[in-house]
Amino acid sequence: MLVTINGKKSDVIPDSNIQDVIRTKNLEMTAIIIDLNGNIIAPEHWSDTFLHKDDDLEIIQIIGGG
Amino acid sequence: MEDKLKIGDKELDSRLFIGTGKFADYSLIPKVIESSKAQVVTVALRRVDFGTPEENMLTFLSQNIVLMPNTSGARNASEAIRIARIARAAGCGNWVKIEIINDQKYLLPNNFETIKAIEVLAKDGFIVLPYMSPDLTAAKMMAEAGAAAIMPLGAPIGTNRGLKTRELIQILISEINLPIIVDAGIGRPSEAAEAIEMGAAAVLVNTAIATADDPVLMAEAFGQAVDAGRKAYLAGPGATHQFAEASSPLTGFLRNE
Numbered sequence: 001m002l003v004t005i006n007g008k009k010s011d012v013i014p015d016s017n018i019q020d021v022i023r024t025k026n027l028e029m030t031a032i033i034i035d036l037n038g039n040i041i042a043p044e045h046w047s048d049t050f051l052h053k054d055d056d057l058e059i060i061q062i063i064g065g066g
Numbered sequence: 067m068e069d070k071l072k073i074g075d076k077e078l079d080s081r082l083f084i085g086t087g088k089f090a091d092y093s094l095i096p097k098v099i100e101s102s103k104a105q106v107v108t109v110a111l112r113r114v115d116f117g118t119p120e121e122n123m124l125t126f127l128s129q130n131i132v133l134m135p136n137t138s139g140a141r142n143a144s145e146a147i148r149i150a151r152i153a154r155a156a157g158c159g160n161w162v163k164i165e166i167i168n169d170q171k172y173l174l175p176n177n178f179e180t181i182k183a184i185e186v187l188a189k190d191g192f193i194v195l196p197y198m199s200p201d202l203t204a205a206k207m208m209a210e211a212g213a214a215a216i217m218p219l220g221a222p223i224g225t226n227r228g229l230k231t232r233e234l235i236q237i238l239i240s241e242i243n244l245p246i247i248v249d250a251g252i253g254r255p256s257e258a259a260e261a262i263e264m265g266a267a268a269v270l271v272n273t274a275i276a277t278a279d280d281p282v283l284m285a286e287a288f289g290q291a292v293d294a295g296r297k298a299y300l301a302g303p304g305a306t307h308q309f310a311e312a313s314s315p316l317t318g319f320l321r322n323e
Binding site: 025028035038040058061062063064 | 089113114136273
């Protein structure tokens with residue numbers, strides 16, 4: 001199933017939730033922000049938010065900046 | 067002496083804001099904040115690079131710091147608004163530095179799109195601090211749109227060239243009834259002192275500290291320069307004159323006039 005992750009088309013297993021995607025990317029859970037189709041998803045809902053075809057997922061982090 | 071800088075819902079003792087970009091090592095940042103006594107710190111948001119994820123900046127910042135996420139990367143108002151909302155939802159608080167840039171050579175901000183973003187974000191409960199090109203009309207429109215402070219550039223970002231826009235910033239200080247914070251371009255503590263001495267409410271410094279040989283010592287120097295500049299501003303500098311005005315008696319008591 002194709003979704004967009006950080007601007008790139010990505011193939012994910014159907015019925016994946018956000019937590020599954022984060023796990024496959026080996027990301028540290030406490031360090032990231034999830035925006036799905038323009039809505040922020042709180043960490044407690046990552047495991048019950050399922051991805052659908054053509055979803056737009058942004059995985060964001062806070063870094064140094066001026 | 068009670069001399070606080072009030073912005074939005076905060077009362078600050080320090081008039082030095084610090085940017086956290088370009089540091090060779092994030093572990094320097096807590097030391098820089100401590101030595102400079104800064105209370106407001108900028109951060110940025112980025113898409114995670116799955117190849118080389120960076121460390122989470124927030125783990126290096128203490129709870130009592132005021133976070134000011136910037137909207138760097140935004141090319142128009144709607145992108146800036148989206149970044150601001152993501153930052154707030156991510157626990158960065160309600161302060162935001164609007165930074166909307168279309169010009170990659172000089173990184174000069176787009177005042178027009180910035181005004182649009184301020185209108186939306188101020189109504190949405192943000193404390194909005196716009197990075198801007200020093201222009202009186204734009205600054206007035208930003209104030210009307212709900213900005214909490216105005217942040218004109220001293221020189222292009224990262225150039226360490228100082229207060230090249232001094233005259234224009236002076237006009238903003240005299241005409242705009244909001245804190246004027248010089249953001250970008252300040253390269254040396256003497257320039258920070260100069261900005262505060264002429265009435266700027268604060269300065270935002272990043273590159274000058276991050277790229278110094280000893281960032282922690284340079285941060286301390288900036289903190290002291292800003293304090294000195296503020297004291298000089300409050301003390302009220304004496305008038306300037308074209309010709310000499312003797313500081314010692316000139317009566318010639320060892321010779322006959």
